[in-house]
Amino acid sequence: xxxxxxxxxxxxxxxxxxxxxxxxxxxxxxxxxxxxxxxxxxxxxxxxxxxxxxxxxxxxxxxxxxxxxxxxxxxxxxxxxxxxx
Amino acid sequence: xxxxxxxxxxxxxxxxxxxxxxxxxxxxxxxxxxxxxxxxxxxxxxxxxxxxxxxxxxxxxxxxxxxxxxxxxxxxxxxxxxxxxxxxxxxxxxxxxxxxxxxxxxxxxxxxxxxxxxxxxxxxxxxxxxxxxxxxxxxxxxxxxxxxxxxxxxxxxxxxxxxxxxxxxxxxxxxxxxxxxxxxxxxxxxxxxxxxxxxxxxxxxxxxxxxxxxxxxxxxxxxxxxxxxxxxxxxxxxxxxxxxxxxxxxxxxxxxxxxxxxxxxxxxxxxxxxxxxxxxxxxxxxxxxxxxxxxxxxxxxxxxxxxxxxxxxxxxxxxxxxxxxxxxxxxxxxxxxxxxxxxxxxxxxxxxxxxxxxxxxxxxxxxxxxxxxxxxxxxxxxxxxxxxxxxxxxxxxxxxxxxxxxxxxxxxxxxxxxxxxxxxxxxxxxxxxxxxxxxxxxxxxxxxxxxxxxxxxxxxxxxxxxxxxxxxxxxxxxxxxxxxxxxxxxxxxxxxxxxxxxxxxxxxxxxxxxxxxxxxxxxxxxxxxxxxxxxxxxxxxxxxxxxxxxxxxxxxxxxxxxx
Numbered sequence: 001x002x003x004x005x006x007x008x009x010x011x012x013x014x015x016x017x018x019x020x021x022x023x024x025x026x027x028x029x030x031x032x033x034x035x036x037x038x039x040x041x042x043x044x045x046x047x048x049x050x051x052x053x054x055x056x057x058x059x060x061x062x063x064x065x066x067x068x069x070x071x072x073x074x075x076x077x078x079x080x081x082x083x084x085x
Numbered sequence: 086x087x088x089x090x091x092x093x094x095x096x097x098x099x100x101x102x103x104x105x106x107x108x109x110x111x112x113x114x115x116x117x118x119x120x121x122x123x124x125x126x127x128x129x130x131x132x133x134x135x136x137x138x139x140x141x142x143x144x145x146x147x148x149x150x151x152x153x154x155x156x157x158x159x160x161x162x163x164x165x166x167x168x169x170x171x172x173x174x175x176x177x178x179x180x181x182x183x184x185x186x187x188x189x190x191x192x193x194x195x196x197x198x199x200x201x202x203x204x205x206x207x208x209x210x211x212x213x214x215x216x217x218x219x220x221x222x223x224x225x226x227x228x229x230x231x232x233x234x235x236x237x238x239x240x241x242x243x244x245x246x247x248x249x250x251x252x253x254x255x256x257x258x259x260x261x262x263x264x265x266x267x268x269x270x271x272x273x274x275x276x277x278x279x280x281x282x283x284x285x286x287x288x289x290x291x292x293x294x295x296x297x298x299x300x301x302x303x304x305x306x307x308x309x310x311x312x313x314x315x316x317x318x319x320x321x322x323x324x325x326x327x328x329x330x331x332x333x334x335x336x337x338x339x340x341x342x343x344x345x346x347x348x349x350x351x352x353x354x355x356x357x358x359x360x361x362x363x364x365x366x367x368x369x370x371x372x373x374x375x376x377x378x379x380x381x382x383x384x385x386x387x388x389x390x391x392x393x394x395x396x397x398x399x400x401x402x403x404x405x406x407x408x409x410x411x412x413x414x415x416x417x418x419x420x421x422x423x424x425x426x427x428x429x430x431x432x433x434x435x436x437x438x439x440x441x442x443x444x445x446x447x448x449x450x451x452x453x454x455x456x457x458x459x460x461x462x463x464x465x466x467x468x469x470x471x472x473x474x475x476x477x478x479x480x481x482x483x484x485x486x487x488x489x490x491x492x493x494x495x496x497x498x499x500x501x502x503x504x505x506x507x508x509x510x511x512x513x514x515x516x517x518x519x520x521x522x523x524x525x526x527x528x529x530x531x532x533x534x535x536x537x538x539x540x541x542x543x544x545x546x547x548x549x550x551x552x553x554x555x556x557x558x559x560x561x562x563x564x565x566x567x568x569x570x571x572x573x574x575x576x577x578x579x580x581x582x583x584x585x586x587x588x589x590x591x592x593x594x595x596x597x598x599x600x601x602x603x604x605x606x607x608x609x610x611x612x613x614x615x616x617x618x619x620x621x622x623x624x625x626x627x628x629x630x631x632x633x634x635x636x637x638x639x640x641x642x643x644x645x646x647x648x
Contacts, residue, residue: 002224010637017174024170028163033333036156038344046296046304051322054159055151055381056292059166066367073178073363081636084358084635 009080016072020065029057092231093459099269099465103250103472106265107258109619125260131368133260134352136267138165138369139376140474141176142534144270145467149445151384152391153496155433157320158384160335162380164538165335166370166377168343168605173366176344177353179553181362182636184354188347188487188545195552196560197629199493204567206489208544212537213481214519216348216425219245219533220475221523226443227467228610229413237411237524248513253484254386259476260355264467271375271441273466276494277450277459278379281386284453291382309385312392317431321388334602340587341608342538343398345545348474348481359639387449394452406451415441429573476514482515483508534579539604543570555616556633562619570611578602 030082031039032054047056077083125133132324143165151158190211193202212580221240224247229239279292284303286297298304310320319325323616324332343349353362354370369592395403400418410416417439418427447467450460487508492499499507546569551566553556581589624630635641 002308003314006634006638013637020174021170022131024167028167029333032328033324033336034160034164038328040323043298046298046306048306049324051156051159051306052296054156055162056295056378058163059282059377062166063367063374065170065362066370067175070360070363070367077360077639079446082640084309084639084641 005080009076012076013073015063016069016076020069023061025067027053027061032058086243086352086457088457088460089233091457092464095461095465096260096456096468099469101470102265102269103262105113106262107250110261111260117636125355126156126316127356127365127643128368128449128468129161129260129264130352130356130361130365130607132267132372133263134349134365134369134636135368135372136270136354136469137477138349138373138474139270139470140534141220141227141467141471143376143380144470145223145226145446146534148380148387148449149379149385149442150389152445153442155319155388156324157332160332160339160379161535161589162377162381163205164336165343166192166373168340169366169373171344172349172353173339173363173370175550175553177362177366179636180350180549180641181353181356182360182639182641187484187489188350188549189485192274192545192548193493194561194630195629196548196563197625198293198560198564200566201548201560201567203494204564205545205548206485208567208571209485209489209577210482212541212544213347213478214515215283215537217475217515217519218347218522219479219537220471221519222533223443223471224443224468224475225283225523226415227447227464227471230413230444230447231464233409233412236415238415239458240523244516244591245269245470245632246473247479248437248516250472251475251629254264256603259473259480261475263473270473271372271491272467273462274376274383275445275461276455277455277595278340278383278386280455280459281390281449282382285386285389291386292378295382295385305385305389308393309389311638312389312396316392316429317621318398321385330597331599331602334598337601338542338604338608339499339535339538341542341546342540342604343540345547345549346538347485347541348477350549351481352483359618366490373463376453383446383449387445387452390452391445392429392448397426399425401425404446404451410444410448415444417497422564475519479512479515486511501524533599536582539574539578539601539607540571542604543574543607546608547615551612551615553633553636555619556630557619557624558615559619561607561622566615569614570607573610574604577607 031050036050036054039053040048040051044052075082147161150161154568180191181334183194185191185194189202189205192205193199196202221243225236225240225244227239228234228242229236229587230241234243275291279289281298282288282291283292284296288294288297296306301309310322310487313321353365356365361627375607392461395407400420407416411418419437421435421437422428428435430436447463474487482500491507492504547570548563548567551563577595579598581588581594
């Protein structure tokens with residue numbers, strides 16, 4: 001694999017990381033910690049919303065993030081022809 | 086049949102299962118002992134990682150902590166799951182591509198230095214040992230209740246069993262046994278939760294039932310908030326002012342610590358491909374999430390039940406479980422005002438009841454009057470959780486000593502057979518040491534474990550991450566960062582943990598950060614020191630920079646190899 005290609009592959013990877021990790025930060029530190037009081041004023045069934053994010057919601061999002069990353073990277077590996085045979 | 090008989094039967098059966106699996110898959114070579122020969126499927130590896138990961142702290146202690154702290158307990162839930170995102174995105178695929186046995190292997194090679202490797206090695210042993218101590222307390226709690234013996238004897242029994250079990254297997258045996266243990270522990274954790282959820286809110290899914298309504302029409306969480314505030318405790322679902330910064334720091338320390346824990350990272354060396362390493366982290370978190378989303382529901386149910394059962398009730402009318410836990414010394418009642426009723430309130434001058442938080446998961450099914458076999462199942466699950474983690478950790482300690490220390494530093498000519506013997510002797514010494522320390526650990530199981538994460542976060546995480554993402558990082562930077570990070574964190578913890586003889590008082594805490602959360606600051610200091618030092622010293626050689634380029638692309642990952 002040539003050097004410019006490799007750099008482009010790596011930049012794409014870093015872009016995915018930046019987007020996914022921003023979501024990771026927002027659902028946990030954002031919704032679950034920093035803005036928990038504000039969100040707690042909103043009720044979702046019997047749950048205050050901030051409390052729900054901290055004890056349930058963030059975890060569901062974490063699982064989804066990893067699988068999204070797996071799909072994105074498998075596609076990226078193929079398109080740059082660096083996937084494992 | 087009574088609880089005791091059921092427990093003996095179920096624990097006995099599960100142990101037979103583990104031993105059968107361990108014998109079927111026992112390790113013959115050092116490679117099978119360290120990384121299971123590198124041929125485990127991502128799904129099986131995900132389950133094994135989940136069992137390895139979910140320890141006595143997750144299983145026995147976490148729901149109890151959440152139960153007693155409400156919102157503040159979220160730090161454990163988010164912290165111990167969010168780290169997997171970091172692991173899957175930032176570490177696992179690259180370390181798998183790198184393809185060696187251990188974290189010190191990576192550090193040593195990436196930073197082309199035996200000193201760096203030695204520093205990493207010492208950090209790995211230190212972190213893993215702290216963690217095993219937490220497990221031993223968990224094992225002690227489980228045995229003391231189930232055999233109705235004092236806590237210290239419970240730990241001694243635990244030492245014997247863990248010893249026998251970990252010495253036999255090696256990574257290959259441990260991986261497949263952990264798959265079995267995952268099934269046992271997740272079944273044992275969710276079944277009582279489903280029962281209790283049906284009983285209290287009429288919904289079979291605890292994750293939803295937690296937000297459901299009780300028979301009197303009020304929401305469970307609203308009722309719990311009211312019960313708590315009536316007795317002077319904080320509202321269950323609200324974040325206190327002092328909580329916020331600690332929840333933030335502790336969550337972060339646990340997340341970054343997860344991604345830096347040697348016994349978790351080594352798991353991703355056991356799958357055949359880079360692609361599998363990514364997927365395996367996803368499966369692992371999925372399996373972990375099943376328990377981690379059930380635990381807060383268990384916590385809320387247990388707290389509500391507990392307050393309703395004991396508060397202002399007559400001591401002589403207490404159910405059977407109450408006196409049994411009193412025998413183990415983990416529930417204490419002192420009738421201060423001699424009225425024969427139990428005053429369980431926040432004010433320490435009036436409060437008459439102290440409950441060790443670690444008993445909540447084990448006691449919960451009894452408090453809810455579930456059938457005896459369910460209670461027995463919970464004990465078996467707790468033992469599965471503690472044993473699988475202890476075994477995984479002991480393996481890391483053994484690997485560190487026999488492979489990293491002995492083979493690389495002290496006795497380079499050691500034979501493969503000698504190395505296996507050394508590994509097993511190392512396990513024996515570690516388990517006895519951990520058992521002794523477990524009899525007098527600083528704090529609750531989950532808190533002891535939280536300290537180990539702080540140490541991992543402040544030492545390994547930056548060194549590994551910079552090794553992959555910063556080509557310019559050199560050995561001077563990495564070593565300086567690791568040493569400053571772990572020393573700072575360890576010093577703060579020792580200074581502010583009264584159980585460790587530290588002189589610090591809560592008023593002296595920096596920004597109010599508790600010792601459990603200081604690893605986050607230690608990690609930031611590590612990052613800054615590493616970056617500064619590396620920019621002031623010469624860059625790594627062209628070969629090392631080429632190696633970094635190479636681990637960034639998946640193609641060409643061979644099997645994990647030794648030296």
